[in-house]
Amino acid sequence: MVLHDNETAIDFLYYESIAQTIKELLDDADDKPMTIGIHGDWGAGKSSILAMIEAAYLKDEKVLCLKFNGWLFQGFEDAKLVLLEKVISEVTAARSTKGKVKEKAKSLFKRINWMKAAKTTGQIAFTYLSGIPSPELLTQISQSAKNIMEHPTEELSLETLKKLAEPFKGIINEEIENSNIPHEMHAFRQEFEELLEEANIDQLVVLIDDLDRCLPKTTIETLEALRLFLFVPKTAFIIAADEAMIEYAVKEHFPNLPNTVGATSYARNYLEKLIQIPFRIPALGATETLTYVTLLLAMRLLDEKSQGFSVLKELSKEAIQKPWIGNTLTVEAINNAITDPTEQQQAREALMLAKQISPMISDGTNGNPRQIKRFINSLMLRKQIAQARGFGQEITLNVLSKIMLAENFNTEFYRQLNIWVSNSSNGKVKELTELEKLGNDGIEKSSLDPNIGAEWITQWSDLYPKLSDIDLRPYLFVTRDRKTRFGVTFQSDDMHELADKLLGSEMVVAGEKETIKGLTTSEAEKLYQYLENAVTNNGNCKDRPDGIIGINLLIKMHKGLQTKYCTLLETFSIENLGGWIVQPIDMFTEPVARQQYKRLLTKWKDQEENKTLSTFAEQTFKLIKGN
Template sequence: MAHPRLAGPAEGSAVNEDELAGGHMMSELQLWDDNPTAVDLLGFTSIVDTVAAALQSRSLDPVTIGINAPWGGGKSTVLGLLKDELNRQSGYRVIRLDPWEFDDQFDVRGAVIGEVLQDLLTNYPDEGLDDRVKDLLDRISWSRVASSMARGRLVAQTEELVQALTPRSKENARSLAGFRSEFAKLLQDLAPLQRLVVLVDDLDRCLPDAVMATLEAIKLFLSVEKVAFVLAADQEMVRESIAVSLDATGRGEQFAQRYLEKIVQLPLSLPRISADEAAAFITLLLSEQRCPQQEQYTQLIRHAQQRRAQGLSPVLADMQSLPWEPDAETVGLASRLATGLSAHRSGSPRSIKRFLNAWALRTRIAERHGIDIEASVIAKLMLLEDSHSKDFETLAGLQDAQRSELLQRWQAWGRGEEPDKPDEVSEASKEWAASDPDLINAPIGPYLSLAASLVSLTAAASLTQQQLSWASDLASASDPHRNEAQTQIVAAPVADQQAVAQALIQRARRETETDHLVQSLVYIATHTAELRALIAQGLWEVRKYLLPGAVVDIDTSDVDELRALLPQLAEATDIEPAVQQAAQMALGR
């Protein structure tokens, strides 16, 4: 049978293969990357236009605009589209910063200010800024020296370094006190510049201290006339980082909300993708490779954008006048995927792309095993596996005749043809059972046997609410909550355990207290042999964020894959000295 082609966007990483397997030509494998798109496929133009209009308002000067969305919600794409829009306007200078990627994580505040100054110096070479910018950079440099000495990073061996800690007047070139006023004068004298716009991305990926340092740079030093900031971040995560940084004062939770409101004058939230928008998004992703000419694909995108601007829905309708339109099979498949994903996922562009990648890979695996099954059937079964794992296990464990009989009762109940739910399945699976395609006569037995032997490829695409709850409790400082979650997670399917373990590993990169989540990871590894290598690799990747307690948990785990980390930690030079010492002591014992 012919499988629908799996197509990716122009920026995606395509793997095109013409292979023979079992005498059959393999379908083309296309994968999507996580990079922000340079083309608006989701109707972000209205957000971009709103932000651009706000930046043109003279009543908002200076201003900081916050673009709020969860992980994978399109924030980086919006910043890219906004930068393109502003670059077309005269008098605007746009700088895009990513504090998460700064080499100097010790002084993020200084790095933010330094990036802005260097950009001005580079892009206005004829404005005589050299001496003035050098003076401001000197102030930042000496501030770094003072901070390094205060934190024990430098040893004061010369009189010049000792003087770095000596208070100075605002006029002194080594004082940071006069930075803001000098910076404001520089911008006012820079006639070609009407608005300096600094786009800050991935702030919610930074450690709490880096988040606070970036916000402090905005509030204390760079918030002057002609300057605007656009912060793209998950507001809740930024608020949590502020609270962590202020915990030592006892005012963390109390002031985090007020602090962020003081910084951000104009908050905007990206809308959650509806099922209709998700269907259009998936259709456009699938259509890009199928469309015979790039210009025809561009016209398809423009058609969707125009209907969106006119408030018409669905956005991919009335396409008869276009030189090319996606076929009914592609549109129907995209609709079924969108319906299934919207019921159980965050609906973010990234989670959709990741599901499509997992679907493409799973389809390829099935082909390699000679399994003849429609790609849309695989997609529906993957949604069941990912969102209702126990129901999937029930279906996979039945013989063909029993499976067909259950599917008949299950689908009849889902579609309202029968009032009673089958005892074998969950109430939450009703919408899935009602969706197309019909599985009763589909040859799904060989695929189910294959899928049951695999660790879910879609588990990492996005977390379900239950997985999120487990991840939160497993990292909790509360022993009862953590212990209960540990008992529940090791009783869950391996796919759930893998997704949660990966979430904990990612969380370790932003937590200041990692012992509790490491303890939970060790607990999972102790009880689930299949995940030991993955967890060991993850702990090594986040070694910079481990605390000495992690070494104790690893040492006492009796898990060979984890204990193999001890000699590596004992020799590592990029971790906390106390952690290295703890590993050395464990090896000595």
């Protein structure tokens, strides 16, 4: 069984204490609006805490709890307006039979449309009256003002812009001139309060996730929408994000502001103004890591619904409630609490292996739950691979986990271990004998470079079991997949690291722009194949798969790959495709790929199986029609 890397309402780390505390704060809010921040590194468990808060409100009819993920809507519309539409739509859907909810919602949607028109017609009016396209309009129309300025005859003409401006003349004269932004903001807030009253909602709780994965503009627009439009009585907003990434977004969005205001940075002041109550998820300590690793290993051995696993969860909870008094999760406690002999044995095995590896996993991952889970997944999957290939009996988890500690947390030493094993006739490493016996003195006597982590190697050598008398060839064989993933083999760790980064967020991918630009054609093709395999292996195309952002940047820098990407897009089943698949046309600069993508847009636009896809394709197709 694979341990899924998704948010969960099942609590292994006693995060329910944070979720419960936040719920109590919301319950005591007395109708006052509130913003709460759940801060932590990526993979710290922020999304899981949101899932627990959502679960706590499922049976409360007076509280409406909504989730919003700005990352899913990035790139298509103004993030502020998307959030407003999402909140109003969900309130209306949940309370459509109450009072004048539909009437109030209709009025609010009209105000949102006014804001859209004010933004668009302000730009088009300038074009219509002056004959000169504004930079903002150019960006909106073709998604690439730079490309238009360089090739204006290929992208837009003055006549095209005038035609675009013509339908908005009435709106410019009748709507925009009869109102203004301050008036609309005030009216929106007032009507939003009235909507909540009509909907008979005691409290609206909006859970905002993955904001730290968004680009700075989207991040700031989402936060501003909360404070400027939705921050009214009976509302609460819980924002799960790494505060360092939010601060980065502030600095990028407001580059000309002073670095500091008083004793703190401007970015920090901005964040503190938006978020009233911050919760910081701490990195896992020694006890938390031990209990977490024990439970993850036990999930692979015990049925989640078994008495043994339930008891183990309770013992783990008791151990991390007061971690400063020492670890209470012991073999003796397991023997006393679990009655079934088989389950008792499996729980003991999980605990003993966790005790062996958790100290170094804790140090190597900095106590990050997601990275710990990935280590355990990789450990168990490699054991399964060995069994499938017929040498499972030669692989024990305690030896494999020790080898993997070196592979993951000290790659230089892991390379040296490979060299030693390669030079051995029986797979046993005599150099490890000195290390295991003499510790630091053994490192000095060996051929190891002391700069690759003498203290770490000494700690690793002391771990059970000792490896000097064990044939390590099958273990290194099963761990040598480090450079081969998704069917692609990389010749260097640098390429492997780059490939992994291109599976990440937009900010992470954007940071590799210059590296990608310097790739050879062969390297780019291999990297593209890796990302394409990662995307197709995902299986779920409703949400944007990891790897698409990386592909977008890769084909921009290496145009020869654009036709391959179009061919990939053609293979997706239309029925379950999300709107993410519709890309700006200026992404395809290679003529053959550009025509291929236009044909694909037409196909998506005209089909009737997937209305969302059809809508996105039609909007994009309108922007390029006639070019």
